[in-house]
Amino acid sequence: MEIKSLKDWGLSPQQPFVIAGPCSVETPEQLDKTVSALVKNGIDMIRGGVWKPRTRPNSFEGVGSIALPWIKEVKEKYGVKFAIEVASPFHVEEALRFGIDMLWVGARSTVNPFTVQEIANSLKGVDVPVLVKNPVNPDLALWIGALERINHAGITRLGAIHRGFSNFNDTVYRNSPTWQIPLELRTRYPQIPLINDPSHISGKRDLIPHIAQMALDLNFDGLIIESHIDPDQAWSDAAQQLKPEALAELIGQLHTRLVSVDNPVFESQLEIIREHIDEVDREILEALSRRMRLVEKAGEYKKMNNVAIFQMERWKKVFETRPEWARALQVNPEFVKELFQLIHTESIKKQEEIMGVAFYSEEKKK
Structure with missing residues (x-):
């Protein structure tokens, strides 16, 4: 696969590279306050859910396209870039129409090659960074297949998100880290930037620091972390979101490791x-x-x-x-x-x- 390194993506040289923002974009006020606080704490790549694929019906599935003008407004107001999840060609079209800077393919989409191919087809001729989350189940071949489909569409700013894997035996994490799978992906395709999602692995905010540090110790390229201005009142995934100030404190405590030393x-x-x-x-x-x-x-x-x-x-x-x-x-x-x-x-x-x-x-x- 022909992939550009993260330093060639045109992003701010953060160390580590961090994408942060609310699980879901809920209201213009919630988005503005969250982004304002994140920017004050040094974050300039924001994430936010617009369409939320949920496990069961009648759950909050995102506010949909009405959030895109709100996102465009905060992008212009605060000078930030924005990333959202897409699960269909319609999502891709809408996201690009409103100037979304980065897209990601979610775990429930990665598991379905038909869905991934439809998304890939809609990306042909588009120059936008795309991240692909691992599938819900621990299947490395599916993950690689999804990355290949997106890459074959001409996307060279392509990265992988490790968000953990479903495991009913795991009583600690929401999704088991199963570190050997992303490390095997890194072994086979060292050129693909690897981003860790400690929020979805942990499911609980107090576990996020441990997972985030472990990812950096394993030489991951960055983190994508959920942050909300008032996490306890969040409309989705309240337990795993950090306040922007707590996120800044966490980032300040993280240690990046040297890959090698001249000693x-x-x-x-x-x-x-x-x-x-x-x-x-x-x-x-x-x-x-x-x-x-x-x-x-x-x-x-x-x-x-x-x-x-x-x-x-x-x-x-x-x-x-x-x-x-x-x-x-x-x-x-x-x-x-x-x-x-x-x-x-x-x-x-x-x-x-x-x-x-x-x-x-x-x-x-x-």
Whole structure:
């Protein structure tokens, strides 16, 4: 993909790059007061929802096109740029008609290639920055596909927004960060600017600083954060919006990290640590190999004795004991739970293969 770097987007050289504003544009007064406060606190790229795709009907779905003249007015009054979400060619046409500076494709749109293609078609011949949020579910291929469709329409100022993924098991975050997915996107396409959305990941304003700092520690290019002049009275997503003053305080406390340093002593010590990590990783893989050989042996024994692959009592014992072992070894038990869920899934596959091969061989002999 041919993508321009963030510094070539014609934006203010903020560090970090921040887009901020209300979840929804509600009234002219609310928008004016919020933008005024954000500008006083150093923000010049504003976000605001005009059309809001909601999970259930009868929820507030944005005020619609009537907000666009309000946005145009605050853009001229405060000299700011503005970004909104678009979910259809009509949205794109309306946004461009009123001089919107940046568009983003939401998570519910990214999940549907037909919708993304319609948006992409409406962008042909247009020179406007476009951000694409990850799909609701953890599907990297869908995310990449959406970025490719927009890029094929001729958009070179193209970026990705990591807003977390749906996960009914997550009791901490509104959307699980699942950091490995945006990092894999960064690995495959390092030229695509990567923006983190700590508001939608957190779902609660007190968790936003942690997620924002984590994103910067992972070398994300910027943040998109929801900010409202009176968050508790917001018409949507009240719990995850910050007052402009609180946003400014947060930004002031964030630390940007160096990608590399010209320090031979540091590089030498880091290389030694990495060599030790490589040794441990090999030991882990050797242990996994031994475990899988034992799993195969168990599968063969089950086959010989006509025993089902999945044994609930055994799985319960593994799932209960391994996190406890991890806790005793000062390893995150939640991480170990996830790890052993993956190991268990692979163990089931191994034993299914054994059952299938044995059955096929017996049928062939007949």
